[in-house]
Amino acid sequence: MPAPPLPYHIAPMRLEDIPQVMAIERRIFSLAWSSGVYRRELTANPWSHYLVMRPHAGGHRPLIGYGGVWQMDQAAHIPTIGLHPDYQGLGLGSCLLLHLLIVGQDMGCSEATLEVRVSGLAAQRLYRRHRFVEVGRRRDYYNDNGEDALIMTREGLAAADLHAELAAAQAFVLTRWPAGQPQRMAALP
C-alpha cells in the first residue's frame, strides 16, 4: 500500500512570500525581523538559503512555517525557524529543521550551529531531539529583554543520517494525521 501523502510541501522562499512570513514572524518572535531583512537575505546574501512550508503542494496556500540556513565555512548556521502558532507542537518543526540541515549538508557543511533563547524551551527540545548540544552562552544577546542565548551545535551532518531522521519525523507527523489531511490545515483560508 502506498504511503499516505505528506501533509506539507517545502519550497525555496521567494520575495512574494515575505508578507506571509512577516505575518507569522510578528506573532511568534518578540524581536521580529523586518521585511527588509528578509528581502536582503533573499537578494544579497549568497551564503543563505530560506525555505517555506505550506500545507500540501499548493503554491498559493498560506504559509505555515519557514526557516533559513547560512553556510558559514564548515558550519550550517540556522538563523531562524518558525511555525504558525496553530501548527506548532505537531512535529512539523522537526521536519522543517531537517530540511534546512539537508540544505546545509548539500552546501558542503559538516556541522550545524544556532543560538536559542534560554527561555526557548520548546525550541531547545526540538534541537536536542536532533542531536544539538549546548556548547556555550552569549550573555545579554537579545535586545528586547537582555536575555542570554545558548549556543548549540550538532556535529556530523551525514546525508544518510539526516534523511533517516527526516523519514522518522515525517512518519511521526503522519501519526498525528493518519489520513494525511489534518483538520487544522483544512481550516486554513
Ligand SMILES: CC(C)(COP(=O)(O)OP(=O)(O)OC[C@H]1O[C@@H](n2cnc3c(N)ncnc32)[C@H](O)[C@@H]1OP(=O)(O)O)[C@@H](O)C(=O)NCCC(=O)NCCS
Ligand atoms: C520551535 C518550533 C519551531 C518547534 O516546532 P514544533 O513543530 O512546535 O516542534 P516539534 O517538531 O518539536 O514537535 C512538537 C512535538 O512533537 C513531538 N515530536 C516531534 N518530532 C517527533 C519525533 N520525531 N518523534 C517523536 N515525537 C516527536 C514531540 O512530542 C514534540 O513535543 P515536545 O517538544 O514537547 O517533546 C515552534 O514551536 C516555533 O515556531 N516556536 C516559535 C518560534 C521559535 O521559538 N523559533 C525558534 C527560535 S530559536
